Amino acid sequence: MATRTIAGKTVQVNDEGFMTNPAEWTKEIADELAKEEGIDCLTDAHWKVIEFSRVSAKDSGKAPTLRTITTGAGVSTKELFQLFPKGPAKKVARIAGLGKPEGCV
Amino acid sequence: MKKLVILGAGTAGTMVANRLVRTLKMDKWQITMVDKDPVHYYQPGWLFVPFGIYEKKDCFKPKSKYIPSQVKMLQADIQCVEPENNRVILADRTVLEYDYLIVATGADIYPDETPGLNEGEWGKSIHTFYSMNGAVALADKLRNWNGGRLVVNVVENPIKCPVAPLEFLMLADWFFHKRGIRDRVELIYATPLPGAFTKPIANKKLSYLLEKKNIIVEPEFMIERADPDAKKIVSYDEREVEYDLLVSVPLNKGADYIGRSGLGDELNYVPVNKHTLLSNKFSNIFVLGDASNIPASKAGSVAHYAIDLFGENFLRHLEGKEMHEEFDGHANCFVESGFGKGLLIDFNYTVEPLPGRFPVPGIGPMKLLEESRLNHLGKLGFRWMYWNILMRGQSMPLPATMSMAGKWKE
Ligand SMILES: Cc1cc2nc3c(=O)[nH]c(=O)nc-3n(C[C@H](O)[C@H](O)[C@H](O)COP(=O)(O)OP(=O)(O)OC[C@H]3O[C@@H](n4cnc5c(N)ncnc54)[C@H](O)[C@@H]3O)c2cc1C
Numbered sequence: 001m002a003t004r005t006i007a008g009k010t011v012q013v014n015d016e017g018f019m020t021n022p023a024e025w026t027k028e029i030a031d032e033l034a035k036e037e038g039i040d041c042l043t044d045a046h047w048k049v050i051e052f053s054r055v056s057a058k059d060s061g062k063a064p065t066l067r068t069i070t071t072g073a074g075v076s077t078k079e080l081f082q083l084f085p086k087g088p089a090k091k092v093a094r095i096a097g098l099g100k101p102e103g104c105v
Numbered sequence: 106m107k108k109l110v111i112l113g114a115g116t117a118g119t120m121v122a123n124r125l126v127r128t129l130k131m132d133k134w135q136i137t138m139v140d141k142d143p144v145h146y147y148q149p150g151w152l153f154v155p156f157g158i159y160e161k162k163d164c165f166k167p168k169s170k171y172i173p174s175q176v177k178m179l180q181a182d183i184q185c186v187e188p189e190n191n192r193v194i195l196a197d198r199t200v201l202e203y204d205y206l207i208v209a210t211g212a213d214i215y216p217d218e219t220p221g222l223n224e225g226e227w228g229k230s231i232h233t234f235y236s237m238n239g240a241v242a243l244a245d246k247l248r249n250w251n252g253g254r255l256v257v258n259v260v261e262n263p264i265k266c267p268v269a270p271l272e273f274l275m276l277a278d279w280f281f282h283k284r285g286i287r288d289r290v291e292l293i294y295a296t297p298l299p300g301a302f303t304k305p306i307a308n309k310k311l312s313y314l315l316e317k318k319n320i321i322v323e324p325e326f327m328i329e330r331a332d333p334d335a336k337k338i339v340s341y342d343e344r345e346v347e348y349d350l351l352v353s354v355p356l357n358k359g360a361d362y363i364g365r366s367g368l369g370d371e372l373n374y375v376p377v378n379k380h381t382l383l384s385n386k387f388s389n390i391f392v393l394g395d396a397s398n399i400p401a402s403k404a405g406s407v408a409h410y411a412i413d414l415f416g417e418n419f420l421r422h423l424e425g426k427e428m429h430e431e432f433d434g435h436a437n438c439f440v441e442s443g444f445g446k447g448l449l450i451d452f453n454y455t456v457e458p459l460p461g462r463f464p465v466p467g468i469g470p471m472k473l474l475e476e477s478r479l480n481h482l483g484k485l486g487f488r489w490m491y492w493n494i495l496m497r498g499q500s501m502p503l504p505a506t507m508s509m510a511g512k513w514k515e
Contacts, residue, residue: 068371102304103302105311105458
């Protein structure tokens with residue numbers, strides 16, 4: 001598995017740049033990954049989603065689905081698409097240091 | 106007498122009832138089952154109905170034929186569970202008290218949750234194969250369809266049998282070839298996931314199939330609404346996909362009574378320990394089959410392996426012993442790929458589908474993650490096994506947890 005240095009910290013990543021060990025994640029890493037996803041500044045609304053997703057993933061062992069995020073973090077799907085344009089499920093997962101949302105194959 | 110109530114007599118409920126009448130001392134137990142529908146559907150068969158491979162009559166049997174005689178079967182809609190009072194209330198106000206409860210009411214489709222889907226065009230230009238009636242109506246449609254853009258859309262995950270939409274598309278490719286109109290049909294797969302295959306090795310090994318069959322993927326498509334008049338689906342990020350025929354896999358959810366009883370998550374699935382299937386909140390409620398929130402595929406094969414391990418664990422739990430935290434999310438699914446071929450995938454919570462041979466390492470005869478004629482025959486043969494082995498509560502001669510033997514990582 002490859003490693004990468006993000007915000008001064010060396011972390012494990014997969015081929016597509018998703019972190020593979022959520023424990024290595026820091027808020028600084030989130031800032032940096034957000035920029036790569038085209039989000040220049042993470043606002044409180046972003047953080048609410050990111051923090052909820054990390055707690056949810058800790059329980060379930062996988063990145064949350066959009067519905068889990070909208071119900072759990074109290075944002076609407078429309079808002080989520082505004083906060084993380086074009087594919088929020090994947091973007092939130094990447095920025096929050098969680099694996100990519102996956103199907104079974 | 107101790108009382109056990111089993112809610113739902115589908116795949117999981119039927120399997121577990123047949124196991125328990127053999128393992129429990131039946132002079133000390135009273136088992137009651139509840140299901141609203143007297144018909145047991147073989148849901149994997151619904152995939153084949155639209156293409157005329159199976160007919161409706163090939164996909165169902167009366168439930169009563171598979172319920173053990175020692176079990177009392179009630180036909181009723183479930184109103185709610187009162188877990189604090191250890192009782193179930195049925196729609197006709199019957200009250201069932203229990204010492205232990207098994208929830209096995211599965212998941213179902215909710216087309217009303219997506220605006221535009223279940224309106225005037227439902228059954229006309231908008232179809233589904235995720236119900237018996239839907240599959241039959243789609244067969245009528247496809248028999249005479251003159252071609253155009255066929256879009257398969259998964260509204261939201263998780264869904265039952267997550268590979269079924271892809272299988273549908275690969276079978277559609279074959280079906281329209283056979284009908285001589287493949288050149289007049291576009292096949293499009295609009296999925297909320299980042300691609301048709303999301304696991305690295307499966308992606309590498311199987312992407313060629315979609316290219317070969319000319320199936321176009323529209324990834325990360327989260328449908329907001331269907332526009333039945335303009336014949337297009339619109340995503341939350343305002344992408345539009347036009348169709349002539351929309352085959353929808355509507356939102357899948359657990360039963361409404363689960364929500365009413367305060368037992369469910371946002372999709373009415375019951376949170377459980379993923380290794381023991383015991384409810385997180387109530388130590389006398391187990392959840393088997395699609396009704397739980399375990400991060401495994403919602404598939405009959407998963408229910409079967411889970412129930413293999415549940416049997417012994419339940420006895421330990423009754424004696425007050427620790428349960429073995431054993432269930433690993435093992436799934437083993439045949440995947441139709443069209444033209445008389447199929448794939449076989451074997452995986453669990455942590456190990457992705459890998460190439461190899463199954464079930465005998467090095468020998469097979471089934472090939473994992475590779476197309477073969479035998480895998481297709483396996484899928485068709487599964488129907489016999491379902492009714493005659495699984496629904497009789499017999500075990501398949503296979504270990505319940507996944508094995509790495511005979512697999513390789515490339
Ligand atoms: C198109 C399709 C293809 C599939 N292909 C495959 C495959 O190839 N391989 C595979 O392993 N799996 C496949 N599956 C999945 C498989 O069918 C399910 O995972 C399996 O049936 C789940 O079993 P269950 O007992 O949890 O739910 P079900 O078998 O759905 O049973 C639930 C039961 O609960 C009853 N019920 C629900 N609500 C209530 C209520 N309120 N009151 C009373 N009764 C109620 C229902 O009537 C039903 O009998 C497929 C599914 C579909 C839809």
